[in-house]
Structures are given as C-alpha cells and as structure tokens.
Amino acid sequence: MLDILKSFEIFLQDTGGGETYLQWLLQAWGWTLAVSFAAWIVAIIVGVTVGVLRTLPNRYIAFIGNTWTEIFRNIPLLVQIFIWYHVVPSLFLSLKDLPSFALVFVGLGLFTSARIAEQVKAGIESLSKGQLQASLALGLTRTQAYRFVLLPQAFRIIVPPLTSESMSIIKNSSVAYAVSISELTMFAMQAGEETAKNIQMFLATTILYAVSALAVNEISKLIERRMQFKTSRVGAK
Amino acid sequence: MNLDFSFFTADVFSSFVLKGLLFSVSLTLVAIIGGIAIGTVIAMMRLSKKWYLQKPAIIYIDTFRSIPLVMVILWFYLLIPILIGKPIGVQLSAFITFTVFQAAYFAEIVRAGVGSVASGQMNAGYALGLTYAQSMRYIILPQAFRNMLPVFMTQSIVLFQDTSLVYAIGAYDLLKGFEVAGKNFNRPTETYLIAAVLYFVICFTVSRLALRVQKRIQIIR
Amino acid sequence: MKVFAVILVSLLMLNVAFAAESKTLKKIKDSGVITMGVRESSGALSYTLGNNKYVGYHVEICEKVLATIQKNLGLKKLEIKYVPVTSQNRMPLIQNGTIDIECGSTTNNIARAKDVSFAVTTFVEEIRIAVKASSGITDIAGLNKKTIATTTGTTTVQTLRKNKKATGLEFKELYGKDHSDAFLLLESGRADAFIMDGTILAGNIARAKNPADFKIVGDVLSVEPIAIMLPKDDAEFKKAVDEPIKAMMKSGEIAKLWDKWFLKPIPPTNTKVNMPANENTKAAWATPNEKPMEEYTVKN
Numbered sequence: 074m075l076d077i078l079k080s081f082e083i084f085l086q087d088t089g090g091g092e093t094y095l096q097w098l099l100q101a102w103g104w105t106l107a108v109s110f111a112a113w114i115v116a117i118i119v120g121v122t123v124g125v126l127r128t129l130p131n132r133y134i135a136f137i138g139n140t141w142t143e144i145f146r147n148i149p150l151l152v153q154i155f156i157w158y159h160v161v162p163s164l165f166l167s168l169k170d171l172p173s174f175a176l177v178f179v180g181l182g183l184f185t186s187a188r189i190a191e192q193v194k195a196g197i198e199s200l201s202k203g204q205l206q207a208s209l210a211l212g213l214t215r216t217q218a219y220r221f222v223l224l225p226q227a228f229r230i231i232v233p234p235l236t237s238e239s240m241s242i243i244k245n246s247s248v249a250y251a252v253s254i255s256e257l258t259m260f261a262m263q264a265g266e267e268t269a270k271n272i273q274m275f276l277a278t279t280i281l282y283a284v285s286a287l288a289v290n291e292i293s294k295l296i297e298r299r300m301q302f303k304t305s306r307v308g309a310k
Numbered sequence: 311m312n313l314d315f316s317f318f319t320a321d322v323f324s325s326f327v328l329k330g331l332l333f334s335v336s337l338t339l340v341a342i343i344g345g346i347a348i349g350t351v352i353a354m355m356r357l358s359k360k361w362y363l364q365k366p367a368i369i370y371i372d373t374f375r376s377i378p379l380v381m382v383i384l385w386f387y388l389l390i391p392i393l394i395g396k397p398i399g400v401q402l403s404a405f406i407t408f409t410v411f412q413a414a415y416f417a418e419i420v421r422a423g424v425g426s427v428a429s430g431q432m433n434a435g436y437a438l439g440l441t442y443a444q445s446m447r448y449i450i451l452p453q454a455f456r457n458m459l460p461v462f463m464t465q466s467i468v469l470f471q472d473t474s475l476v477y478a479i480g481a482y483d484l485l486k487g488f489e490v491a492g493k494n495f496n497r498p499t500e501t502y503l504i505a506a507v508l509y510f511v512i513c514f515t516v517s518r519l520a521l522r523v524q525k526r527i528q529i530i531r
Numbered sequence: 532m533k534v535f536a537v538i539l540v541s542l543l544m545l546n547v548a549f550a551a552e553s554k555t556l557k558k559i560k561d562s563g564v565i566t567m568g569v570r571e572s573s574g575a576l577s578y579t580l581g582n583n584k585y586v587g588y589h590v591e592i593c594e595k596v597l598a599t600i601q602k603n604l605g606l607k608k609l610e611i612k613y614v615p616v617t618s619q620n621r622m623p624l625i626q627n628g629t630i631d632i633e634c635g636s637t638t639n640n641i642a643r644a645k646d647v648s649f650a651v652t653t654f655v656e657e658i659r660i661a662v663k664a665s666s667g668i669t670d671i672a673g674l675n676k677k678t679i680a681t682t683t684g685t686t687t688v689q690t691l692r693k694n695k696k697a698t699g700l701e702f703k704e705l706y707g708k709d710h711s712d713a714f715l716l717l718e719s720g721r722a723d724a725f726i727m728d729g730t731i732l733a734g735n736i737a738r739a740k741n742p743a744d745f746k747i748v749g750d751v752l753s754v755e756p757i758a759i760m761l762p763k764d765d766a767e768f769k770k771a772v773d774e775p776i777k778a779m780m781k782s783g784e785i786a787k788l789w790d791k792w793f794l795k796p797i798p799p800t801n802t803k804v805n806m807p808a809n810e811n812t813k814a815a816w817a818t819p820n821e822k823p824m825e826e827y828t829v830k831n
Contacts, residue, residue, distance in 0.1 A: 090692035147513035148506045149471035152485060156506060160499045163719065173705075240376070247378040250683065251477070253706040258380055262478075262684045263706075269642055271388055271619050279377055279385070286376040384619075392623050399615070477708070479617070480571065493711050496740045 083270045084277070094264055094274075101260035102281050108178050108246045108256060109285075113239060115182025116189055123186060124193025125219060138190065145187035151248050154180045158252045177249045185242055192234045196227035229300050236293035240286045247282075257281060317495045318504055326494070327508075330487025333401065334473040337408055337483070342466055344409035349416025354446070356421055367417070374414035380478050383407050387479045400481040404473075412469060419461050423454035456527060463520035467513045484509070553767035555631050560604050567593055568616040568624060568633035568760075574730050575792040575804050576636045576654070576757070585613045588792040592653060592776065592785070593634035593759060599775040618684060622646060625762055632772065633760035638686060640755075640824040648763045650772045651819040652756040653785070655811035655827070658690050660749045661717065661725045661732040668724065670749035671698065678703045680713045680722035687727055690753040710735060717745070726752065730793065733806040754811050754827045773819070780816045 084095040127138035145153070157180040162169045200223060208218035250259035261278040265271035355367035374382065386407040390398055398406075427450050435445030474485040482490075485505060492501030559565050569585040570577040577587040594611070601609035614630055621637065624630050625647050638656075639649040662668045668677070671694065681687050683706045691704060705722050707713025714735040717725040725732065729747065736745045759776075761769055779785040786808065791797075793806045808816075811827070 088692060089689050089696070091696055143514060143517075144510065147467070147471075147510045147517065149474045149485070149509055151474045151477070152502065152506050152509060155502050159715070159719070160502050162721075163499050169721070244376075244378040247380045248475075250380075250706075251708045253704075255706070258378065258384075258478075259683055259706065261381070261384065263688055266618055266684045267686060267689050269622055269646070275381070275385055275388065279381055282378060282381065283373075283376045387617075388619055388623075391620050391629065392627065493715075498715060 080270065081273055083268050083273055086268070088264075088267070094268070097264065098257075098260055098277055098281070101255055101257045101278075102285075104249075104254055104256040105243065105246050105281075106285065108174065108181065108249050108254060109243045111174075111178035112181035112185060112246065113242050115179060116185035116238070116242065119183060119186035120189025121193055121224075123190035125197070125224075127190065127194045128197045142187045142190050145184050146191070150181070150184050150245055151251060153184055154248055154252055156180075173249075173252045173254060177246075177252055177254055181242065181245060181249070185238060185245070188238055188241075189235065192231045192238070193227065196231040197223055199230055200226055232293060232297050232300065236290060236297075239289050239293065243282065243285050243289065313500055313503075314497065315500050315504070317497055318491075318500065322491055322495070326491035327484065327487040330482050330484040333482055334470065334484040337404055337473050337476075338466060338470045340405050341408035341412045341469055342462070345412030345416045345469075346420075346462070348409065348413035350420050350451075352413060352417040353420035353424065356417060357424060371414045371417055374411050375418075379411060379472055380475050382411050383475060383478050386410075400476070400479045403479065404476045404481050408469070408473070412465075415465060416462075419458055419465060420454065423458035423461075424450055426457045427453045459527065460520045460524035463516060463523065467516050467520075470513065470516075471509065553765050553771070555762055555765050555768040556600075556604065556771060558628075559600070559609070559631065560606065563606055563608055564610045564612060565597060565600075565632065566612045566614055566630045567597075568621055568630035568635060569613050570617075570635040571615050573636040574728070574734050575797060576730075577634055579615065580799055583613060585615075586798070587634075588788055589634040589636070589653065589757075589759060591788055591792070592779070593632060595779065595784075596759075596772050596775045597632075600771050603771065621760065625760055628762065631762070635760075636757055637760045638755040638824055639758045639821060643760075644823055646763060648761045648765065648769055649821050650759040650761060650769065651776055651780075651821050652758045652815045653776065654757045655809065655815050656755045656757050657729045657751040657809055657811065658687055658726065658753040658755070659729040659732055659747050659751060661727070661736065661745055661747050662723065663717070664744055664746045666723060668748060671700065671752065673749075674702050674724055675700045676702065677723040678705055678721070680705045680707055680716035680725045681727060682707050682710050682713045685727070686755065687753075691726055694752055714739075728755075729809070730804060730806050734804045737802050737805050738800070755824050756815065756822060756827065758821065777819045780819055785816055 084098065085093050088094055088097055123138045123141050126134050127142070129135055129138075154177060157176040158173060161176075162171070204222055204226070205218055208222045209215070213221070246256060247258040249256050250262070255263075257278045261271075261274050265274040268274065352367045352370055355363040356371065358364050358367075383404070387400070387403045390403060390406065424446075431449055431453070432445055435449045440448070473483050476483050477486060480486075488501045488505040489498075492498040495501075567590075569579075569587075569590055572578045573587070575587055576589045577585065579585050597609060597611060614624075616624055616630065616633060616635065621630075621633055621635065622643065625633055636656075637643070637649075639652060643649075660668075660671065660674070668674065679691065679702050681691055681704065688704075688706070694700075695702065705713075705716050707716055710727065710731050713722075713725055713727065716722040718739065725735075729751075732747055736742050736747075739745060759772065761772060776785075779788075789808050789812075793804045793808070796803050
C-alpha cells in the first residue's frame with residue numbers, strides 16, 4: 074500500500090524543463106478547460122441561432138439550417154478537426170498562422186453546435202403551435218414572440234440535454250491532442266512515456282476529467298432548479 | 311492550392327480504405343449488439359430497488375459517461391494485458407472497449423425506453439399474475455425496444471463516428487485507411503475531404519433511415 | 532562412443548546449470564517456445580509486414596540470438612511467438628513474464644534499468660534536426676523564434692524541453708500524433724524543423740515526394756543507446772543473449788545487418804532509410820557495453 078502511495082511521488086519530479094509533472098498536469102487541465110469553455114461559447118451561440126432558424130417559416134432559411142446541422146453532425150469530430158487543421162489552411166493560406174487552439178475550439182464548437190441546434194429545434198417544436206399564434210395575435214412581432222414566449226419555455230425543456238452536451242464537450246476536447254494542444258490526454262500519453270508510470274499518469278488524468286464533467290453536471294442542476302423555481306412562482310400568481 | 315483527386319482510384323480504395331471500412335463497420339456492429347445486451351442487463355439493475363444491484367449499475371454508468379472515450383481506449387489497452395497476463399491485439403482490445411463503453415450509454419437509453427411505456431402496463435402484468443421479471447420480459451421490454459429503435463440508430467451513428475478514435479492505439483480503422491493512402495500518395499488534403507464525404511454519406515443515410523423508423527413507430531403508437 | 536557420452540554429459544550439465552539459475556531459459560527449454568516482443572512500426576528496427584510477420588534490424592539480431600540459444604539448449608525445435616507491444620505496455624509485459632525478450636526500439640536508461648535488464652547496446656540513436664533545404668537553418672541556434680515539430684509520446688519531447696532550458700532559445704513546439712504527422716507539419720510549412728531520432732528523420736525524408744527538399748543539419752542534440760530488453764535478475768539468460776551478440780559484433784556480422792536494413796532497399800515499399808551507422812554505434816560495436824543513456828555525453 075505504501076509502495077503504491079510512494080509511486081505517486083513521480084508527480085513531484087522535474088520534467089527536465091524546470092517544472093514538476095504536477096505543475097504540467099495542472100497546466101494541461103487548464104488547456105482542457107480553456108478549449109472546452111471557448112468551444113462551449115461557440116456551440117451555444119451558433120447552436121441556438123441555427124436551431125431557431127430551422128423553425129422559421131421561410132423554407133430557404135430552414136434549409137440552410139438543416140444542411141448545417143446534417144453536415145456537422147454526420148462527420149466524425151476527428152475528421153472535422155483535421156480538416157480545420159490541415160485542409161482549410163492549405164486552401165486559404167491566410168489562415169495558416171492561426172494558432173491551433175483557435176482551430177480546435179472553433180471546430181469543436183461547430184461540431185457541438187449542430188447537436189445543440191437539434192435540441193433547440195426539438196424544444197421549440199415541442200411547444201404547442203398555439204403559443205406562437207397567441208403571441209402574434211397579441212401583436213408581438215415574430216422576434217418578440219421568440220424572445221419572450223418561445224425561447225424561455227424551450228430552454229427549460231432543453232437544459233437537461235444541454236447539460237449532457239456540455240459534459241460531452243469536455244470529453245470531446247481530448248481530440249485536441251491530435252493537433253498539438255497539450256491538454257490532458259496528451260499529458261497522459263507523453264508523461265506516461267517519459268516516466269514509465271502510465272498507470273499513475275492515466276489515473277490522475279482520468280480523475281481530472283471526471284471532476285470537470287461532474288462540476289458541469291452540478292452547475293447545470295443548479296441552473297435547472299433556479300429555472301423551475303421561477304416558473305412555479307409565475308404560475309402561482 | 312489546386313486539388314487533384316485523380317489518384318483516388320477504385321484500386322486505391324480497395325487496397326487502403328476497404329480494410330479500414332470493414333473494421334469500423336464490424337466494430338460498430340459488435341459494440342451495438344454487445345452494448346445492447348450488457349446495457350439492458352445494467353438498465354435492469356439500475357431500475358431495481360435493491361441497492362446492491364442499483365449502486366454498481368449507477369457507478370458503471372456514471373464512470374463511463376464522465377471519461378473521454380480516448381482515455382477509456384488507452385486504459386483498456388494498458389490494463390487488459392496486465393490483468394490477463396498476455397497482450398491482446400489492438401483490434402480485440404477495441405472490440406472489448408467499445409462494447410463495455412457503449413453498454414453504459416445503451417443502459418441509459420433502455421432505462422428511458424422503459425420509462426416511455428405507461429406504468430399501467432406493469433400493473434396490468436401483475437393483475438394477470440405475471441411476476442416482475444415476466445412483465446418486464448413479455449410486456450414492457452418489447453414495447454420499450456420498439457420505442458427506442460430510432461434512438462439506438464442515432465446512437466449507432468455516434469458510435470460509428472467514434473470508431474475513428476482508435477487511432478490512439480494505432481488500430482486500422484476507416485480514417486486510418488484514408489490517412490495511410492493520403493501519406494503514400496502525398497495527398498493528405500484530398501484524402502481528408504474524401505473521408506469526410508464518405509463518413510457523411512454513410513451517417514446521413516442511417517440518420518434518414520432512423521427518421522423513417524421514427525415516423526412509423528409514431529403511427530403504431 | 533566415449534566421446535559421445537562425454538559430450539552428452541557435459542551438455543546435460545550445461546542444461547542443469549541453465550535450468551538451476553535461469554527461470555527464462557528453463558521456461559524456454561521446458562516449453563520449446565519463446566515469446567518475442569516486437570513493434571508494429573519502429574522504423575527499420577522492428578516493424579510488421581502484415582499477417583503477423585515481423586522484420587527489422589533488431590528482430591533479425593534476436594532471431595540469430597535465439598538460434599544460438601536453441602543450439603546451446605539442445606532443443607530440436609524452438610517456436611518463436613511474435614507479440615506486438617507498444618511503448619506503453621512493453622515494460623509491464625516483460626516484468627510479468629508475458630514476453631521473454633523485447634526486440635523493438637527501447638532506450639536503455641537508469642529509470643528503466645530498475646525494472647528490467649538490457650542486453651549490450653546494439654545501436655546508438657542520435658536525436659537530430661531536419662529542416663527544409665531552402666530554409667538556411669544550419670544548427671540549433673538557427674531555430675531561435677522558430678516553430679519545431681516533434682512526435683507525442685517520445686522521449687524527444689523531453690530532450691527538446693531540456694535543450695530549451697539549457698540554451699535559452701525561444702521556440703514554439705508542435706506535436707504530431709505520429710512521426711508521419713509530425714513530418715507533414717514540416718512539409719506543409721507549419722513547422723520550420725522536425726526534431727527526432729536520426730533514423731526516423733532519414734526514413735521520412737526518403738519517403739517524401741521530393742527528398743532533396745529536406746536535409747538533416749546541426750549537432751546531435753542527444754544520444755540514446757537502444758538495446759534488446761530482457762527480464763530483470765536473470766544473469767544467465769542475459770549472458771546467453773549477450774554472447775551471440777558480442778560474437779556478431781566481433782565478426783562484423785552486425786555491420787552487415789546494419790547495411791541490410793539501413794542502407795539497402797527494404798520491404799514492403801523497397802525504399803532506403805539511407806542512414807550509415809554513426810560513430811557512437813560503431814563504438815558500441817567495438818567495445819560491447821550496457822551503459823545507460825545518462826552515461827553518454829553530448830558535445831555541444
């Protein structure tokens with residue numbers, strides 16, 4: 074037992090670059106969180122926009138929204154990331170100097186946006202058609218109807234699926250290592266090779282992934298509870 | 311940069327890509343069948359009121375759902391040989407990993423599917439003198455599976471796409487097939503684009519199929 | 532007849548001696564099987580041709596060693612089981628006895644020598660710099676403020692880190708997920724240099740569309756003795772492996788093997804790695820030793 078504990082002393086060893094493996098591990102965690110968070114922002118903004126567009130009566134706009142969703146949903150994330158990294162810069166040379174961090178979070182964000190768009194569309198469509206008609210009859214514009222009537226209700230419905238998408242972003246950010254971001258998965262493979270202590274490195278990495286995903290889950294539960302509280306109060310009036 | 315797709319002949323497809331395609335498809339099929347079988351058992355444990363069945367199921371599901379698949383692939387590839395005392399190839403390792411991993415996701419789908427069947431049905435089963443297990447087996451699960459079919463199909467698309475992650479242990483999947491071809495002919499840009507198109511065609515077809523199945527089920531319901 | 536008996540008795544005694552002292556040799560003798568750990572793609576050292584067929588410089592050395600061991604043990608038949616290993620699982624597998632001998636591309640260093648044993652060094656790898664021939668970069672100083680590619684999961688990443696600290700140079704690292712990916716970073720202009728094992732650089736350049744576009748420049752950044760890996764604390768087995776290797780070094784056979792794998796066209800594509808044996812490797816052949824990486828010094 075003591076031996077097992079002692080084997081974790083490896084984290085206090087110098088990596089050769091003037092820092093310990095523990096410091097490197099925490100930095101890698103930072104990269105994972107940074108990629109995930111930036112991608113999440115992109116995913117929410119684009120996902121909600123596309124999701125709303127897909128419910129509009131204009132057939133052309135809806136078609137564009139649907140095409141967007143199908144393209145980003147039906148190609149593996151890894152292939153999409155490689156296309157952003159290797160293909161896009163070779164077609165548009167000006168993008169060559171863009172750091173891989175930007176390419177990865179945009180790629181991961183757009184991939185996830187298709188899934189969120191799907192949830193938003195389903196959320197809005199799950200509301201009865203009468204809601205939109207009633208809002209329009211009250212003299213609200215279509216924008217106002219979405220802003221004040223449809224979206225607030227739709228969001229309550231889609232918070233649970235959004236939670237699982239947000240947790241997926243953290244997990245999916247592990248593909249970033251394929252394009253040179255030193256995040257947790259890259260740390261696990263690299264530090265495992267350098268120290269010949271794969272199990273310890275994998276364990277630390279896995280725990281940090283689980284902690285991150287769990288934190289997202291708890292935050293979402295909090296939001297979910299808040300939203301429910303608000304509605305029940307409105308209903309009570 | 312001008313693109314040149316002329317190198318990608320039927321011969322290149324059959325000597326580089328086909329092998330990977332077959333592996334990705336068989337990995338998907340094995341993980342679906344194995345995953346649904348194990349997943350159903352775990353879902354039943356999860357729905358059980360006995361803590362010693364429920365708790366392990368919850369741990370199983372939560373663990374696999376909070377770790378990236380790449381890490382799970384790396385873990386299994388590292389641990390299985392140490393546990394059983396002999397190395398297994400990358401392919402077998404991938405089959406085992408995907409089945410065990412997908413089981414956690416399928417378990418949640420099955421649980422939701424069971425929840426989609428009206429609870430009165432279970433009571434009706436009891437009233438007919440069936441046990442819990444019998445009602446599950448003959449009344450609830452058949453309906454649950456029918457309701458779940460579209461979700462299973464959607465999950466299978468995700469699964470098929472995820473097979474590309476076996477690059478972490480160097481298995482030869484569909485994406486690897488394209489990569490090797492791209493490197494041998496020095497046309498990486500073009501091969502990634504062809505790969506994207508092929509994945510899209512396969513996944514899009516299955517997702518359309520899922521939509522049709524869903525419509526038919528709605529009519530039955 | 533009498534001579535025969537003497538030979539038989541001495542052979543038997545030899546076997547008893549082996550059996551008493553070496554677990555591995557006893558296992559090989561009893562089962563008639565040896566399990567050899569090999570790599571799927573470690574350059575010309577150890578790689579697969581598909582269909583469970585493994586070849587390469589180290590694989591061939593091991594096969595010759597095993598032929599000698601078979602003769603010494605008096606076995607009529609020795610079956611070699613080839614088991615592909617990775618850099619992640621090769622150490623645990625040799626420790627738990629799954630593989631008896633690993634013929635891949637493992638660096639002999641102090642950390643590993645605590646858990647496993649190494650045969651005499653058969654090859655000394657040098658970490659080098661590959662650049663585009665047109666870049667004008669001639670040494671590591673020329674990499675200041677440049678972007679350098681290397682491969683995830685290799686000790687080179689650590690070497691690079693140490694060099695960065697020691698030289699005070701500023702550069703950005705890019706990590707390819709495998710060697711050909713890292714080479715692609717150099718080829719596509721995303722990186723200005725690719726730093727890796729000399730043999731791997733040479734192999735990638737040889738396979739490039741236009742090999743003349745690239746060259747290997749500057750000093751050696753680090754040297755790593757590569758050796759066949761054996762179970763720890765089995766001196767008798769190590770001796771049985773070392774003796775034939777030393778004999779090959781003495782007779783010049785090992786130099787011929789080098790030429791076969793590193794200078795002549797090799798399967799499956801019949802391209803050449805095109806890498807003559809370096810001075811460190813020749814020194815290791817002249818005076819066989821098992822010095823770990825830490826005992827080598829690099830002239831800068």
